[in-house]
Amino acid sequence: MGRAFAYVILGGGVAAGYAALELVRHGDGVSPGELCIISDEAVAPYERPALSKGYLLPRGAARLPAFHTCVGANDELLTEQWYKDHGIELVLGTRVVSADVRRKTLLTATGETISYKTLIVATGARALELEEFGVTRSDATNVCYLRSLEDADKMVGVMRSCHGGNAVVIGGGYIGMECAAALVANEIKVAMVFPRKHCMDRLFTPKIAEFYENYYAAKGVTFIKEARVTSFETSSDGKVTGAILRDGRRLPADMVVVGIGARANTELFDGQLAMEKGGIKVNGRMQTSDAAVYAVGDVAAFPVALLSGDMRRFEHVDCARRTARRAVAAIMERSDGAEERGEMGFDYLPFFYSRVFALSWQFYGDNVGEPVHFGDFSAPAGGRPKFGACWVSGGLVAGVFLEGGSREENEAVASAVRCRARIGDVAAELESRGLAFADQESRRKLTRRCYGLAAGGDKPTYAWHATVGVAAAVSIAAFVYWYGWQAPYVVKREF
Numbered sequence: 001m002g003r004a005f006a007y008v009i010l011g012g013g014v015a016a017g018y019a020a021l022e023l024v025r026h027g028d029g030v031s032p033g034e035l036c037i038i039s040d041e042a043v044a045p046y047e048r049p050a051l052s053k054g055y056l057l058p059r060g061a062a063r064l065p066a067f068h069t070c071v072g073a074n075d076e077l078l079t080e081q082w083y084k085d086h087g088i089e090l091v092l093g094t095r096v097v098s099a100d101v102r103r104k105t106l107l108t109a110t111g112e113t114i115s116y117k118t119l120i121v122a123t124g125a126r127a128l129e130l131e132e133f134g135v136t137r138s139d140a141t142n143v144c145y146l147r148s149l150e151d152a153d154k155m156v157g158v159m160r161s162c163h164g165g166n167a168v169v170i171g172g173g174y175i176g177m178e179c180a181a182a183l184v185a186n187e188i189k190v191a192m193v194f195p196r197k198h199c200m201d202r203l204f205t206p207k208i209a210e211f212y213e214n215y216y217a218a219k220g221v222t223f224i225k226e227a228r229v230t231s232f233e234t235s236s237d238g239k240v241t242g243a244i245l246r247d248g249r250r251l252p253a254d255m256v257v258v259g260i261g262a263r264a265n266t267e268l269f270d271g272q273l274a275m276e277k278g279g280i281k282v283n284g285r286m287q288t289s290d291a292a293v294y295a296v297g298d299v300a301a302f303p304v305a306l307l308s309g310d311m312r313r314f315e316h317v318d319c320a321r322r323t324a325r326r327a328v329a330a331i332m333e334r335s336d337g338a339e340e341r342g343e344m345g346f347d348y349l350p351f352f353y354s355r356v357f358a359l360s361w362q363f364y365g366d367n368v369g370e371p372v373h374f375g376d377f378s379a380p381a382g383g384r385p386k387f388g389a390c391w392v393s394g395g396l397v398a399g400v401f402l403e404g405g406s407r408e409e410n411e412a413v414a415s416a417v418r419c420r421a422r423i424g425d426v427a428a429e430l431e432s433r434g435l436a437f438a439d440q441e442s443r444r445k446l447t448r449r450c451y452g453l454a455a456g457g458d459k460p461t462y463a464w465h466a467t468v469g470v471a472a473a474v475s476i477a478a479f480v481y482w483y484g485w486q487a488p489y490v491v492k493r494e495f
Contacts, residue, residue: 002113011122012039015297017069032087165254175259285330303345369393
């Protein structure tokens with residue numbers, strides 16, 4: 001027994017929802033019964049960032065249906081009724097156990113065979129577990145991960161049971177930092193343990209990390225750096241009571257949150273599709289080594305045009321949204337042009353963000369070259385800090401990090417990165433002629449460059465009109481130079 005569809009989306013995360021919306025909207029759309037989404041989760045696709053940014057809050061917490069896709073991009077809210085209204089088959093709570101790319105079939109755990117003409121792989125990534133690193137007793141009932149709605153429900157229940165108690169957060173990255181903030185909001189004392197010299201070491205410079213660590217410490221969070229948890233003490237009812245570090249120290253624990261990274265879910269296609277960067281290799285159209293299969297979101301490794309075609313894999317919601325749209329456009333257009341075949345790479349601007357406590361940062365581009373810090377790294381009483389770093393490589397702006405920026409300022413730094421603003425052009429006469437020189441002399445050069453980029457790839461939805469964006473980008477570049485390069489914080493890249 002089996003069913004057949006023109007289009008199958010495998011996976012139920014952010015990318016799946018955005019791909020479905022694009023398929024419905026593109027041209028004549030899809031006819032009822034042509035599209036199927038298979039997910040091992042029991043609910044329709046939702047905006048996964050809500051789990052760490054809103055679901056864990058003690059008051060006013062986010063709950064479905066409020067964060068089904070695609071509300072995260074201020075678009076339609078794709079509830080289960082939306083899929084029904086558009087004739088899309090949702091196969092939920094169903095695990096696919098094998099895939100046959102040659103035969104274009106998927107086999108579910110229930111024994112059903114689902115065939116396709118075009119497959120979009122949106123299987124995402126799964127959280128790394130402590131067992132993979134030999135940590136004993138890590139299956140205790142109050143050890144929590146955060147990747148799915150089920151995980152979030154468990155964590156909320158555990159937090160409620162240990163109000164005023166102690167939590168150990170293992171990991172100093174995205175999940176660790178955002179969950180630590182949520183635990184503090186729930187009035188739980190937090191100790192963060194990670195093996196690196198500072199938090200978020202894949203992105204933050206030591207100076208940026210110092211600010212956030214001090215801010216968290218003021219909220220009562222304890223950082224235990226360059227350390228590892230090797231085992232747990234548990235009670236007779238199977239709950240963790242303490243975490244044991246490699247050096248023998250014991251940390252009291254009423255609950256544990258694990259955020260030690262993720263691994264792309266590629267196993268179904270091992271030996272069938274080309275792999276790279278720990279994910280499924282695709283071209284700039286999100287097309288895999290099999291012409292009928294596309295991969296999007298966390299699982300896809302694709303060439304980034306802005307980074308000279310370098311292959312990258314990003315585990316972030318913005319990438320999931322944009323690669324889904326890109327794949328659908330490629331599927332529906334079927335162009336034979338070199339650019340549409342993806343030989344130039346995908347015109348994607350890498351973007352990451354986080355919101356914790358009263359803080360909010362955004363990062364655009366690539367953290368290569370020398371980071372130049374700017375702004376005020378103090379936390380003003382009653383106000384919001386505003387600071388950042390600009391990574392300069394070969395005299396060009398490679399990436400910008402900005403904490404506390406307004407929407408206009410964030411759009412401006414995004415433009416500076418996308419236009420590859422040349423810091424050297426500004427630096428030559430900045431001191432003698434000031435910002436007027438930067439604005440007057442560089443606007444002409446960057447305007448031409450930005451228009452060229454816009455003509456050659458996807459137009460970013462976050463950018464202003466070119467001339468406004470360029471002027472702002474130049475001002476930001478000049479600001480970075482004036483307040484950063486002249487300051488004593490020129491830090492070599494250490495990660």
